[in-house]
Structures are given as C-alpha cells and as structure tokens.
Amino acid sequence: MEISTKMQAYQFKSYQGPAAFATVATPQPAADELLVAVMAVGLNPVDYKIQAGKMKPLMKAKLPLTMGNEFAGTVVAVGKQVTGIAVGDRVYGRPDHQHAGTLAEYLTVPATQVAKIPEKLSFTEAAALPLTGLTSYQVLHDVANLQPQERVLIQAGAGGIGVLAIQMAKRMGAFVATTASAENADFLRQLGADQVIDYRKTDFSQVLHDYDLVFDTLGGRALQDSFQILRPGGQVISISGVPTAALAESQQLGILKELMFAAASYPLQRRARAKQTKYQFLLMHPSGSQLKIISDWVTHDELHPVIAKVFPWEETGAAYDQLKAGHVRGKLIVQVQK
Numbered sequence: 001m002e003i004s005t006k007m008q009a010y011q012f013k014s015y016q017g018p019a020a021f022a023t024v025a026t027p028q029p030a031a032d033e034l035l036v037a038v039m040a041v042g043l044n045p046v047d048y049k050i051q052a053g054k055m056k057p058l059m060k061a062k063l064p065l066t067m068g069n070e071f072a073g074t075v076v077a078v079g080k081q082v083t084g085i086a087v088g089d090r091v092y093g094r095p096d097h098q099h100a101g102t103l104a105e106y107l108t109v110p111a112t113q114v115a116k117i118p119e120k121l122s123f124t125e126a127a128a129l130p131l132t133g134l135t136s137y138q139v140l141h142d143v144a145n146l147q148p149q150e151r152v153l154i155q156a157g158a159g160g161i162g163v164l165a166i167q168m169a170k171r172m173g174a175f176v177a178t179t180a181s182a183e184n185a186d187f188l189r190q191l192g193a194d195q196v197i198d199y200r201k202t203d204f205s206q207v208l209h210d211y212d213l214v215f216d217t218l219g220g221r222a223l224q225d226s227f228q229i230l231r232p233g234g235q236v237i238s239i240s241g242v243p244t245a246a247l248a249e250s251q252q253l254g255i256l257k258e259l260m261f262a263a264a265s266y267p268l269q270r271r272a273r274a275k276q277t278k279y280q281f282l283l284m285h286p287s288g289s290q291l292k293i294i295s296d297w298v299t300h301d302e303l304h305p306v307i308a309k310v311f312p313w314e315e316t317g318a319a320y321d322q323l324k325a326g327h328v329r330g331k332l333i334v335q336v337q338k
C-alpha cells in the first residue's frame with residue numbers, strides 16, 4: 001500500500017488557542033512501533049483540558065500538538081522488533097503522551113499499547129473503549145480491588161467513564177449506585193446500575209451510607225462529600241479531583257510537585273483520616289494487556305460500548321463543542337477515514 005508522506009491532523013498551536021486541520025508529515029514507526037491508519041477516534045474531556053493548558057502540571061507536551069487520546073484503526077506498517085501484530089490487523093489503543101495525537105490520518109504507537117479489536121466491533125464502536133475502559137479497569141481492579149458484594153458509588157454514570165465503569169463493577173459482582181439526571185435513569189438501570197440518584201434533586205451524601213468505594217469523576221463538592229458515605233476502611237478514588245503526593249511520586253514529577261500536590265490534597269486527606277478512610281488519585285496509563293481483557297469481555301457480551309453520536313472528520317470541532325457542553329450519554333466518536 002502506498003502511504004502518502006503528508007497527512008491531515010487536527011492540531012492546536014498554542015495553549016488556549018483554537019484547533020484546526022493542518023497538513024503534517026506522516027510519522028515513521030520505530031522498531032517497537034506500529035504505523036496505524038486511523039479510522040475512528042473517541043473524544044475525551046482530557047483532550048480539551050490539554051488544549052486549555054490544564055494538564056501542564058501532569059504532562060509535558062510539544063506544540064503544535066495533535067488532539068485525541070484514543071483510536072481504532074488498521075496496521076499499515078510494523079517496526080522490526082514487533083511480533084504478534086501484522087499489517088492488516090485491526091487494532092485499538094490509548095497511546096502514551098509521547099505518542100499522543102490520534103486525530104490524524106496516521107499515527108505511530110508502541111505495539112505494547114494496543115490490542116486487536118474484537119471481531120464483533122466496528123472501528124467506531126472500538127474507538128469508544130480504550131481510554132475510558134482502561135481508566136475504569138485501573139480504578140476498579142488495580143487500585144480498588146473491588147470484590148463481590150461490595151458497594152460502590154460511580155459518579156456521573158451516563159458519562160464516557162460511567163457507562164463502562166457500571167458494567168465492569170457489575171461484572172465484578174458489586175452493588176452499584178450511580179448519579180445521573182432523571183432522563184438517564186432507565187438507561188443506566190438497563191446497563192446494570194442497582195440504584196440511580198437524580199443529582200439535580202437528591203444529594204447522594206444524604207441517602208447513601210456504609211459504602212466501600214466512591215469512584216469520583218466529578219471532583220469539587222461531590223468529592224469532598226464522598227467521605228461521608230464510606231464505611232471505616234472504605235476509599236475514594238478520584239480521576240477528576242486533586243492529585244496526591246503519591247501520584248507525583250509514581251509519575252516521577254519531582255519533589256516540588258510532590259510538595260505542591262501534598263499541600264493541595266491535604267484537606268481531602270484530612271477528611272479521609274477523620275473517617276478512617278482513604279483518598280487516592282489515579283492517572284490512567286496505556287496498557288495493551290489490559291485492553292486484551294477488555295476485548296475478552298466485549299467478545300463474551302459482558303461489556304458494550306455506548307455511543308451517543310458519530311461525527312464525520314470535517315466536523316471534529318462541532319464534536320468537541322458537544323463534548324464540552326457536558327451532557328453526552330456515553331461517547332462521541334469522530335470517523336477519520338472510511
């Protein structure tokens with residue numbers, strides 16, 4: 001297959017500046033990498049948070065930066081050291097920050113960061129899974145070690161994270177409460193939620209108690225109130241709130257950031273200790289092997305992507321406008337190529 005040396009990518013040149021299509025060089029795969037023709041990309045809030053410069057304390061980026069943090073596509077070339085994946089394979093993944101920028105006609109990605117797409121999924125369906133699927137798995141499995149019969153509150157059940165986290169927590173045998181607006185309640189019960197709280201009418205911290213885990217996707221006041229519903233020994237794991245010193249250490253961000261994050265998360269740590277509970281912050285990481293587990297669950301009908309809308313490539317900007325409005329059910333997908 002003839003691959004053009006130039007391609008289209010959706011980029012921004014300065015933080016808080018606009019994003020637009022640009023013609024850039026098609027990347028070349030290193031020995032451990034794949035070159036993938038991108039077919040579909042799932043959009044995530046982190047994309048526009050990076051563009052706004054809000055992720056600078058956690059990740060370095062070189063400008064101009066291509067947007068997008070997950071993809072589904074077809075392998076068109078493989079590096080010399082790659083085994084187990086061949087040209088023509090359908091793969092999906094969430095690349096690391098050095099390989100960020102999935103909203104492009106082609107991308108390079110380490111082979112260890114992808115998995116083959118389950119046969120039953122289209123590219124647009126597959127693109128709805130990597131970032132939110134891995135985040136949900138890493139919170140519920142790796143950090144929380146969620147057990148059957150445990151009780152978990154998953155905040156914002158109708159969001160990109162929520163729709164997968166609810167299904168995974170049910171698969172792990174937990175009792176699942178979630179928050180959503182009233183129009184999403186029936187849909188979330190069908191996904192498996194045992195209790196749906198209309199956050200516009202009811203304060204979750206007044207109606208839930210003795211919970212083992214809060215999966216916080218909201219931050220702010222909801223995060224502060226989370227400790228009230230935990231049993232002693234319970235935990236809050238946030239992906240949206242205040243990063244901790246432990247996160248700075250694990251990401252090797254340096255002693256200054258460790259001290260900054262320790263100070264910023266101190267009020268939450270104090271609340272956690274007062275209730276004999278624990279507060280942690282998770283920053284998700286790419287993993288081809290965990291994506292294979294997610295593929296298995298999809299293959300066995302235990303996990304289903306939820307897509308609100310598929311946008312054509314030319315309407316990427318409109319897709320981000322809808323995401324930023326904040327009430328998407330599941331995921332928005334951009335179809336890059338057909």
Ligand SMILES: NC(=O)c1ccc[n+]([C@@H]2O[C@H](COP(=O)([O-])OP(=O)(O)OC[C@H]3O[C@@H](n4cnc5c(N)ncnc54)[C@H](OP(=O)(O)O)[C@@H]3O)[C@@H](O)[C@H]2O)c1
Nearest residue numbers: 045046156158159160161180181199239282283284327328
């Ligand atoms: N740390 C990490 O590694 C990591 C990884 C992934 C995501 N995140 C972060 O996690 C957050 C959630 O991500 P996402 O992809 O799920 O976002 P999303 O898809 O944009 O979330 C949209 C959903 O939020 C719901 N919602 C809005 N306000 C709510 C409220 N007050 N209470 C309950 N639900 C509410 C809406 O439901 P209704 O329409 O019913 O209101 C909507 O369905 C984002 O801040 C994202 O950046 C962090």
